[in-house]
Amino acid sequence: xxxxxxxxxxxxxxxxxxxxxxxxxxxxxxxxxxxxxxxxxxxxxxxxxxxxxxxxxxxxxxxxxxxxxxxxxxxxxxxxxxxxxxxxxxxxxxxxxxxxxxxxxxxxxxxxxxxxxxxxxxxxxxxxxxxxxxxxxxxxxxxxxxxxxxxxxxxxxxxxxxxxxxxxxxxxxxxxxxxxxxxxxxxxxxxxxxxxxxxxxxxxxxxxxxxxxxxxxxxxxxxxxxxxxxxxxxxxxxxxxxxxxxxxxxxxxxxxxxxxxxxxxxxxxxxxxxxxxxxxxxxxxxxxxxxxxxxxxxxxxxxxxxxxxxxxxxxxxxxxxxxxxxxxxxxxxxxxxxxxxxxxxxxxxxxxxxxxxxxxxxxxxxxxxxxxxxxxxxxxxxxxxxxxxxxxxxxxxxxxxxxxxxxxxxxxxxxxxxxxxxxxxxxxxxxxxxxxxxxxxxxxxxxxxxxxxxxxxxxxxxxxxxxxxxxxxxxxxxxxxxxxxxxxxxxxxx
Amino acid sequence: xxxxxxxxxxxxxxxxxxxxxxxxxxxxxxxxxxxxxxxxxxxxxxxxxxxxxxxxxxxxxxxxxxxxxxxxxxxxxxxxxxxxxxxxxxxxxxxxxxxxxxxxxxxxxxxxxxxxxxxxxxxxxxxxxxxxxxxxxxxxxxxxxxxxxxxxxxxxxxxxxxxxxxxxxxxxxxxxxxxxxxxxxxxxxxxxxxxxxxxxxxxxxxxxxxxxxxxxxxxxxxxxxxxxxxxxxxxxxxxxxxxxxx
Numbered sequence: 001x002x003x004x005x006x007x008x009x010x011x012x013x014x015x016x017x018x019x020x021x022x023x024x025x026x027x028x029x030x031x032x033x034x035x036x037x038x039x040x041x042x043x044x045x046x047x048x049x050x051x052x053x054x055x056x057x058x059x060x061x062x063x064x065x066x067x068x069x070x071x072x073x074x075x076x077x078x079x080x081x082x083x084x085x086x087x088x089x090x091x092x093x094x095x096x097x098x099x100x101x102x103x104x105x106x107x108x109x110x111x112x113x114x115x116x117x118x119x120x121x122x123x124x125x126x127x128x129x130x131x132x133x134x135x136x137x138x139x140x141x142x143x144x145x146x147x148x149x150x151x152x153x154x155x156x157x158x159x160x161x162x163x164x165x166x167x168x169x170x171x172x173x174x175x176x177x178x179x180x181x182x183x184x185x186x187x188x189x190x191x192x193x194x195x196x197x198x199x200x201x202x203x204x205x206x207x208x209x210x211x212x213x214x215x216x217x218x219x220x221x222x223x224x225x226x227x228x229x230x231x232x233x234x235x236x237x238x239x240x241x242x243x244x245x246x247x248x249x250x251x252x253x254x255x256x257x258x259x260x261x262x263x264x265x266x267x268x269x270x271x272x273x274x275x276x277x278x279x280x281x282x283x284x285x286x287x288x289x290x291x292x293x294x295x296x297x298x299x300x301x302x303x304x305x306x307x308x309x310x311x312x313x314x315x316x317x318x319x320x321x322x323x324x325x326x327x328x329x330x331x332x333x334x335x336x337x338x339x340x341x342x343x344x345x346x347x348x349x350x351x352x353x354x355x356x357x358x359x360x361x362x363x364x365x366x367x368x369x370x371x372x373x374x375x376x377x378x379x380x381x382x383x384x385x386x387x388x389x390x391x392x393x394x395x396x397x398x399x400x401x402x403x404x405x406x407x408x409x410x411x412x413x414x415x416x417x418x419x420x421x422x423x424x425x426x427x428x429x430x431x432x433x434x435x436x437x438x439x440x441x442x443x444x445x446x447x448x449x450x451x452x453x454x455x456x457x458x459x460x461x462x463x464x465x466x467x468x469x470x471x472x473x474x475x476x477x478x479x480x481x482x483x484x485x486x487x488x489x490x491x492x493x494x
Numbered sequence: 495x496x497x498x499x500x501x502x503x504x505x506x507x508x509x510x511x512x513x514x515x516x517x518x519x520x521x522x523x524x525x526x527x528x529x530x531x532x533x534x535x536x537x538x539x540x541x542x543x544x545x546x547x548x549x550x551x552x553x554x555x556x557x558x559x560x561x562x563x564x565x566x567x568x569x570x571x572x573x574x575x576x577x578x579x580x581x582x583x584x585x586x587x588x589x590x591x592x593x594x595x596x597x598x599x600x601x602x603x604x605x606x607x608x609x610x611x612x613x614x615x616x617x618x619x620x621x622x623x624x625x626x627x628x629x630x631x632x633x634x635x636x637x638x639x640x641x642x643x644x645x646x647x648x649x650x651x652x653x654x655x656x657x658x659x660x661x662x663x664x665x666x667x668x669x670x671x672x673x674x675x676x677x678x679x680x681x682x683x684x685x686x687x688x689x690x691x692x693x694x695x696x697x698x699x700x701x702x703x704x705x706x707x708x709x710x711x712x713x714x715x716x717x718x719x720x721x722x723x724x725x726x727x728x729x730x731x732x733x734x735x736x737x738x739x740x
Binding site for chain 1: 545546547575576578579580584588589590599600604645648
């Protein structure tokens with residue numbers, strides 16, 4: 001019976017697969033288009049009723065281009081920050097995802113004519129709308145934005161403002177609402193959406209700057225750029241692009257006909273063709289940022305490690321000496337912290353707890369890294385404590401030392417010597433894991449390097465500098481640990 | 495009276511196995527008492543029990559008026575341990591401390607002596623035991639004989655009235671054994687009782703004042719060492735003497 005049922009199942013699956021293949025069979029060539037659904041509406045968003053389906057004007061424009069080319073659109077999911085690099089790699093044919101028209105980008109990847117004009121706008125808490133009207137009002141305050149955007153550049157250039165770049169465009173606004181930052185500078189489409197979503201926010205209508213969205217094209221596809229530009233112009237003329245933009249509420253406005261007019265005029269001003277900054281100049285401009293980010297990485301790692309050591313010793317002592325229930329609770333803690341991703345823990349501490357307690361990003365980063373590593377440290381100390389010979393402990397007891405003194409004067413000093421090598425290892429690992437805190441908007445070294453690389457359009461120089469800085473931090477630690485170890489040597493267990 | 499140590503009906507069980515099933519003996523001031531027995535007879539366990547490191551299942555131990563009874567582990571460990579010192583077979587020096595620091599540790603943290611006083615006393619003891627020049631060595635740098643003497647100094651620093659030594663002769667050559675025997679007798683003469691375990695009957699003949707033979711967790715023979723060893727009454731004692739010389 002069973003085997004027959006199994007056979008039937010296989011048959012059904014086989015038929016299903018064949019049917020599926022058959023449906024696709026007419027080998028219509030595909031147009032791979034890249035985008036980031038995390039960007040959300042009105043650009044690219046998973047349909048809430050059918051998450052396999054994407055909606056948004058970028059989706060429709062990609063479909064339009066594909067149709068004009070006689071191809072079937074096929075979506076390739078790419079992280080927003082990596083779109084340019086992916087285009088260069090040829091991961092997709094064209095990329096759309098609210099991609100901004102920046103000089104740096106135009107120098108790096110083939111870029112289409114603009115198809116939408118947007119404003120960079122300032123959003124503040126409604127209560128502050130009279131206090132914070134322009135960037136000039138925000139001296140000494142934290143202003144959030146999306147990393148690697150024109151807005152981030154503007155904030156970076158504005159003296160006196162603490163630019164706080166996020167990895168996504170949702171949390172800048174939620175952190176604004178709860179007071180972690182005092183303003184957000186981003187595209188008006190994003191601001192409109194955020195104001196609808198979050199209560200108590202207000203967006204100043206005046207544009208801090210304007211820019212446009214463009215399609216990026218893989219350079220591995222010669223001729224594609226001209227065809228894309230051609231299709232966009234035709235769609236501007238015959239109203240198909242307008243129809244697409246009008247489908248999404250609040251997207252179409254008076255700026256667009258002007259843009260369309262300019263783009264469809266006989267000769268096309270293809271943006272400024274300023275000379276590209278040399279790699280040396282870019283590096284010189286970014287180096288202070290990288291050094292500062294390295295400093296952030298270093299002190300964050302040191303303080304987190306210190307916390308991990310203290311908490312870890314506490315857990316280890318509790319697990320060696322504690323009652324049954326204490327041991328159970330501590331073991332559960334260790335297993336949960338080791339068994340779940342540190343990324344998840346950071347999200348929970350920073351965003352998950354935000355409704356209960358609003359932690360500063362640095363505090364949340366220290367807590368996340370420290371508490372996670374405490375679990376690993378405690379395991380090292382526990383086994384180190386247990387490796388000190390029982391006879392030595394008995395000898396100390398017979399001498400009249402209390403249990404506390406035995407732990408403090410005999411057991412712990414020897415355990416720490418044993419734990420030194422694995423601790424060093426963990427510290428170096430922590431130094432690198434600290435790059436994860438960029439997800440909660442702490443600008444550390446790896447993130448700054450990514451921004452640098454995006455700007456430069458190459459990973460070679462940024463990668464080398466970043467690696468050098470990490471090594472400059474980790475090698476001395478390893479050296480000091482080796483020296484200490486040589487001085488102590490591992491005690492021979494009696 | 496002059497009894498430093500009285501052991502009465504000592505019983506100890508591990509799981510379902512009887513380790514000690516009624517051990518009685520006593521030791522008075524100036525005595526050097528040796529416990530002998532085949533491996534597994536329970537010699538070391540007796541020492542550990544006296545030091546308050548084992549839970550008793552029956553019987554009692556009196557040390558200068560402090561009483562340890564069954565059922566509770568080290569009923570008054572602080573009071574008890576003020577009176578005893580123990581030298582483990584492995585010596586069990588604190589590996590992270592020098593010889594001098596090993597001798598100072600308990601003086602500083604239990605007796606609360608000022609550092610200078612503890613160091614002076616430690617140096618004096620190490621000198622007396624002939625390891626004064628090794629004061630700054632770490633345990634792993636010491637020979638077996640040296641670390642034993644450091645361990646003795648560490649115990650003596652607490653001025654115990656009862657000194658327990660587990661197999662002190664095990665790792666020594668014959669000449670060293672006699673040297674040790676003479677120092678131990680001198681120690682006993684300062685008004686302490688010494689209880690040690692040993693396998694070495696020549697040593698026992700030469701230096702012990704009393705011999706207690708243990709077999710299967712009980713005392714099977716006891717008395718003046720030469721008498722016991724020259725005319726053994728119990729098969730266990732005879733078995734002990736027939737074993738090949740080490």
